[in-house]
Amino acid sequence: MQQQIEAAMAITQSFESVVRGRRSVRGFLPRPVPRAILEQVVALAACAPSNCNTQPWKVYIVSGQVRDRLARDMTGAVQTGKMQPDLPYDGRYAGAYRERQHDAARQLYSAMNIARDDEGGRNAAFMRNFVFFDAPHVAFFYLPAGFGLREAADLGMCAQTFMLALTAKGIASCPQTALSFSAEQVRDAVGASAGEILLFGISFGYEDPTVAANGARTGRAPREASFTFVG
Ligand SMILES: Cc1cc2nc3c(=O)[nH]c(=O)nc-3n(C[C@H](O)[C@H](O)[C@H](O)COP(=O)(O)O)c2cc1C
Numbered sequence: 400m401q402q403q404i405e406a407a408m409a410i411t412q413s414f415e416s417v418v419r420g421r422r423s424v425r426g427f428l429p430r431p432v433p434r435a436i437l438e439q440v441v442a443l444a445a446c447a448p449s450n451c452n453t454q455p456w457k458v459y460i461v462s463g464q465v466r467d468r469l470a471r472d473m474t475g476a477v478q479t480g481k482m483q484p485d486l487p488y489d490g491r492y493a494g495a496y497r498e499r500q501h502d503a504a505r506q507l508y509s510a511m512n513i514a515r516d517d518e519g520g521r522n523a524a525f526m527r528n529f530v531f532f533d534a535p536h537v538a539f540f541y542l543p544a545g546f547g548l549r550e551a552a553d554l555g556m557c558a559q560t561f562m563l564a565l566t567a568k569g570i571a572s573c574p575q576t577a578l579s580f581s582a583e584q585v586r587d588a589v590g591a592s593a594g595e596i597l598l599f600g601i602s603f604g605y606e607d608p609t610v611a612a613n614g615a616r617t618g619r620a621p622r623e624a625s626f627t628f629v630g
Contacts (some may be wrong), residue, residue, distance in 0.1 A: 424571035426610020444561035449553035544594025573575035
């Protein structure tokens with residue numbers, strides 16, 4: 400374990416390589432991340448900015464037997480249609496956003512060799528969400544009671560800092576709205592209070608490079624579509 404900690408400390412990557420190195424990984428090795436590294440990652444995630452420094456994030460990091468039980472419970476809940484997210488989500492987008500959504504799905508399914516009309520294959524790929532793509536750890540990101548859209552942005556900043564900190568230490572991750580679909584199962588597992596709103600989970604661990612899904616790469620819209628310099 401000490402060796403892994405030292406190896407993680409020794410990884411000094413530039414900011415740009417960390418930002419570009421982060422991508423959604425959907426296949427992990429069972430090897431757990433040492434607790435000392437997890438502590439470093441959460442200390443970095445807590446550096447995220449927030450409205451009035453309210454730090455409106457409640458993050459539960461689940462591992463071991465609780466993780467295994469939750470994977471079983473969530474899979475069962477989804478298979479029996481018991482999906483009740485704290486916030487509604489229909490996954491429907493329009494126009495350019497829809498095109499980007501479809502493009503990302505195309506990249507993923509082609510890496511996995513799943514044909515467009517292969518419903519069984521797509522469903523099996525979807526169900527992998529609920530076993531955390533075999534990751535040994537999953538972090539659940541909750542908005543505390545009484546907060547809204549503005550503070551949800553703070554939670555997003557914390558989550559991105561969390562993932563970049565993982566990347567800098569050679570640890571892969573996948574943010575997942577799918578992990579908010581069975582909110583009751585997650586609440587039971589982590590002991591979150593009734594008012595806390597589950598927005599997403601992040602599965603993380605060491606990447607398994609042999610998993611086909613990990614060959615997928617997404618693109619980005621041209622700069623002009625999203626960023627405008629004024630003046
Ligand atoms: C908030 C959020 C929720 C997401 N939910 C899921 C999900 O439920 N399942 C999944 O496989 N990927 C999910 N993703 C990953 C996106 O598909 C991915 O970030 C996007 O396609 C860009 O690819 P990249 O992360 O590899 O750069 C989510 C990403 C974010 C930021």
